[in-house]
Amino acid sequence: MAPSILSADFGGLAEAVGAVANVADWLHVDVMDGHFVPNLTIGPPVVESLRRHSGLYFDCHLMMTNPGRYLEAFRDAGADGCTVHVEIGGTSALIGRMRELGLRAGVAANPDTPFADLEPFLGDVDLVLCMSVFPGFGGQAFMPEVLDKIRQVREAIDRRDLAVDLEVDGGIDEETAALAAGAGANVLVAGSAIFGAERPWEAVEAVRAAACP
């Protein structure tokens, strides 16, 4: 379970992270540049501040046109893993740079980006992220049409016996968690389902329980 702080109160991020610290496996940090997606969120200074409050694994989802320029800053700020979108191109070089920096390396695909665009990188990454909404905003509805691609990625990971996490992000709640996990996801991101809940720690457990009945 990777709660996304995009849906937390940005005026109280440290408390929000504290609320899920004992139940979350990772913390999902949504970085938006106002260019690859029409929204602006978090940069390295916020990651650095949060690092002082949390020992969680920081899973940084870089929704950016030019993530290469900032990878070192995210690593220095305390990111554990970074994920770049395949739609921007230059993916091999970005994976190489993440490795050089000691970051766990991920590639992400938008809902309308086919499996074929991810396939060439499967052997070189630690994580594949299938977006189940168009990135930019929390609180959107899960797109079931992405389930086929999730199955394709899972099948390829298993067939090639790769140590790659398969993460699904967007519209995950108790209902859709079961669909994503059933299709092969082993890491689930959830924002509004967690931080929109009165007791976020219970919401993390509820979504996990729904995914692993």
Ligand code: DX5
């Ligand atoms: C969307 C972000 C997601 C978002 C998920 O662009 O990448 O991580 O926070 O939020 P929910 O779970 O509300 O769809």
Ligand code: ZN
């Ligand atoms: Zn995300």
